[in-house]
Amino acid sequence: MAKRTDVRVEDTWDLSHIFSSPEEQEQAQLELQAEAAHFVSSYRNKIAKATSADILVESWQALEHLISKSSEVGSYIFLDYSVDMTNQEKMRRSMETNNVISKIFSDISFYESELEEVAAELLKQAIKIEAGSAKFFGDHLRLRPHRLSAESEELLTSLNGSTGSLPENIYDAAKFADLFFPDFEVNAEKYPLSFASYEEFYAMHPDTDIRREAFRVFSENLAKYRNTIATAYYAHVKQDVLLAEKRSYENVFTYLLQDQEVEEALYHRQIDVTMEQLAPHMRRYARKLGENWQLDRVSYADLKLPPLRGKSISVSREEAEKLVLGALEVMGDEYRNVAKRAFSERWMDFAENEGKSTGGFCSSSMNTHPYILLNWTGQMPDVFTIIHELGHAAQSEFSRKSNNATNASPSLYFIEAPSTFNETLMSQYLIRSSEDPDIERQVAAQMTSNTYYHNFVTHFLEAHWQREVYRAVAAGRALTADDLDQLFLSTLKEFWGDDIEMTPGAERTWMRQPHYYRGLYSYTYSAGLTIGTAVSLRIEKEGAAAVEDWLATLALGGTRSPLELARAAGVDISTDRPLCDTIAYIGSLVDLI
Secondary structure (H helix, E strand, C coil): CCCHHHCCHHHCCCHHHCCCCHHHHHHHHHHHHHHHHHHHHHHCCCCCCCCCHHHHHHHHHHHHHHHHHHHHHHHHHHHHHHCCCCCHHHHHHHHHHHHHHHHHHHHCCHHHHHHCCCCHHHHHHHHHHCHHHHHHHHHHHHHHHHCCCHHHHHHHHHHHHHHHCHHHHHHHHHHHHHCCCCCEEECCEEECCCHHHHHHCHHHCCCHHHHHHHHHHHHHHHHHHHHHHHHHHHHHHHHHHHHHHHCCCCCHHHHHCCCCCCCHHHHHHHHHHHHHHHHHHHHHHHHHHHHHHCCCCCEHHHCCCCCCCCCCCECCHHHHHHHHHHHCHHHCHHHHHHHHHHHHCCCEECCCCCCCCCCCEEECCCCCCCEEECCCCCEHHHHHHHHHHHHHHHHHHHHHHHCCCCCCCCCCCCCCHHHHHHHHHHHHHHHHHCCCCCHHHHHHHHHHHHHHHHHHHHHHHHHHHHHHHHHHHHCCCCCCHHHHHHHHHHHHHHHHCCCCECCCCHHHHHHHCCHHHCCCCHHHHHHHHHHHHHHHHHHHHHCHHHHHHHHHHHHCCCCCCHHHHHHHCCCCCCCCHHHHHHHHHHHHHHHHC
């Protein structure tokens, strides 16, 4: 695999839109530190004594500016590091910037502690004066019962910034810097292997011997770091359980769901209904996969195969751009122009190189456009990755025009709705625009194997396992790598039943994703896809009116709860109807394969 220094410039993103150079970022970082110090000297010991809403509005505006600028300063370093995690200088800069931002947020944590002393009526007056502060002050009032003393909050903020991310940092270091995968051999021919090449290439390889041998070697080498990663993850979960207890939450789930603004019942419903209703459809999918590929058996190592043999579609970057812009035409010029700019202004990093983060993501800040990372292989799934991440980008662009750094981002529960919505638009477009009579079957296969298998099934299985891990730790169990393996294997067996042979190494799938370090994130993929599917089907049926509702919903950002955002888009998630309808829709796609 290529070194980052050997990658073509046109395959990379242009971070100069944030800062022209690392030196400019360093200068901005120094300015940020000075502004934070000024904030502390201006407002410490004054907020608690506030008798007028004016100082609350003034201080909130200064705080919002700090949050916005720190996001910009941190984003540049994060993005630069994410494309080459083997680069020691980039790692050092990343650690230094994280330390700086951590100290800033520790220093200004007095602000929320002092707000504890401010009467609720005064905070409500501030909201009337400055509507943009409603989310921040409203959240403060909502979370007041769970805050600790000012000294404790300052200590926790400091620890969270400096050591709270260590479990994920350990995971990233093991995954991207330390893990080494040797070449593997099939029929006297050697094949190079890396984390990215397995996930993006060998897992879908049409040759059964190559695919299964790649899985074996990949899994065996993952095992070398299983104890390290398991210990780090157990520490992360234990920390959450302890914080939930100290902050007087009912349990660790209500604590972790506080920022998502959803009831615990919605979380459990998403997991339980999916296990009950989706499993039969996916077992049928697995059987069809085996039949179409004439496999002797369907093993866990075979599940990422495209369901239709010989139907994989190669796509050039130019063709990908045309497909994306064509699919988004129904959304209108403003929405479509986000994608146009992403291609023409180098918002995206396409390159495959050593040390680059796997998968794809979209990173946003208030003062610059979003950036998208992917590992381009020239296959149709890459097109779906692009349009998925452009859904996040569109949400960010629409939201930041109307909102501020304290209310621009929607709840994590809703965060995957815009991205998965875009994927359904792509599928509908491919069916409409093709003259191939078999296209509906091909698109159904693509949607099932990529959009729904990856975003619904893969992340659902992670979520189910994660729930069992938290339940075990909350009950007082100390978990080792063997325990984490066994819990994941139990989840897989419950979902797939006897239809899938559990290849040794399947139990280590929990080691392949970083979502567990970001709270209860994994289940939100299926939650977002439930909303996204419902909205896309509504647009297909109702047209322009539904489009306008969706664009207006995106512009709301984080100013509404997930239930309110979904309702604004015409979807009622207070019941399980949208989820059941989405699962039934997945079943209808499996019927077509």
